[in-house]
Amino acid sequence: MSRSFRIDAVLVQAVIAGALSFAHLHDLAEAAGQTGWKAWAYPVSVDLLLVAVWRRLRTERSGLAWFWFLVALVASLGANIATAGLLDLDNVPAWLRIAVAGWPALAFLGGTLLAHEPAKHAPKRAQEPRPASVIDRPEPPAPAPAPVPDPAPEIATPEPAPALPVRVPAVPPALIEHARKLATEHRTRTGQEIDTATMRARLGVPDDLAGAIVAQLA
Template sequence: MNRSIRPDAVLIQAVIAGALSFAHLHDLAAAAGQSGWKAWAYPVSVDLLLVAAWRRLRAGRDRSAWTWFAIALAASLGANVATAGLLDLNDVPAWLRILVAGWPALAFLGGTLLVHAPANQWRKAYFDPAVSAAGLTDVTPHDLRTSHGTWVADRYGVMTAAHRLGHSNASVTTRHYARPVAGRDDQVAEAADVWLGGEDGIGSPEAHMER
């Protein structure tokens, strides 16, 4: 089936804005003495920290993500303003060179904290108290995901469970999430006995073979 490609104005605008911001960050880093691939790495670092912090904010897991989001946004906005003619890129002040040179260490610290700290904070603040309130022990967030995957697979099929869990391949679902449901095999055997005896209203196997 042919599908027409329709341009998305919002996406186009985002690409243009991102490209301009990327170029401004590169130009500022190059003017501050970062040559070659290092000048190109700076905008990548700033944008990745910005995206990582935004994702944590949307997940609502870590309030400190606001700090790193503000830092990355200030770096991006500052570079855009600085390259607007307010700063002589041929004579960059020493304080700006120091900020640019120190950015990698700051970005590494922010990225590390965003990756490792939020999950533990969210679990201690919300998940563990809920588990205790329910009178449960030794329950992890992954246990809930596994239970949900098993329930969906049992009720609606493995393909539905795979889609809901975000798996592109259903084999991942069957290996790690979908589990046999206790008593389900006995129910299938009983249903088969009923069908073989022709007691389910759809006729016996022999009747189907004669048709």
């Protein structure tokens, strides 16, 4: 199946403009004393510098790129204007000969700087996706706080029962008199007061009664 060929007007215009600019640069270089293949190399050098600058401006609008764009534009546009009859190509001024002769070094410097200068705004590296096991893995729940034990109930200390009054048995007065004699006799003999046990043994009475008698004699 044959494919139809369609002429693009923009492309045709670009080819014509490029050919005319190429011829003007060649004529100017030849008039400035660059003959033979050297005169044809000048248009190629200017156009290549424009291409290098255009590629840099597509990724970075730096001051260096704009500077060399203006240099290449002045070289190309100046050659087109100079060959329009403003200059006598049979008697080119010295400054133009110097500019044409120094162009190769200037173009080489510009191309080198544009090719080797690192881009300031490099495209950010796409973040690598994490493995699905890392993304979908739920985080472990935080450990629950340990339960605080309830304080032990205070045990009420039982209050002591009130002391019952000690009942002192009644001692007959006659028994008291007899016990006083025994106590005096015991003090005279031993030099000590009579105790409850001795009083109980001497009188033959119970312990509580003997204690009551000794308490009354004290």
